Amino acid sequence: MSQAQHQAQSNAYIIEIHDRAAGIVTRDARGFRFFSSERLFDSLEGRQFSSAREAERAARAVFSERSRRASSQLFAN
Template sequence: MSHTQSNAYIIEIHDRAAGIVTRDARGFRFFSSERLFDSLEGRQFRSAREAERAARAVFSERRNRLS
């Protein structure tokens, strides 16, 4: 049985496409698909899960600023 891992993941936060992360030699690089998440553009993460946590933090920070 072969286990392959994906080289790209879509990150969605509350039904919004935050961006995608693609695997490279150093981990996962984030590519924003929505302006709100542009601060993460090009950032390197150790895992797709770490990138998702960062996107959730950006979303949460933005929501708290608007409250």
């Protein structure tokens, strides 16, 4: 990657899941660190990811698991 390409990449990304701000990831020497902006995603707080896309997939998995649990509780009652 050239210096110009490296500089063109962002150092922070907002992760949104279904119109909810899950958090942000910031670039550091090891990759991307997640900072939660909503309680639902606190389990990802401080986790290191190799890419912003990987962090987004993790946030989607948290959201999907929470939705699945909520649905199963509705049907259990």
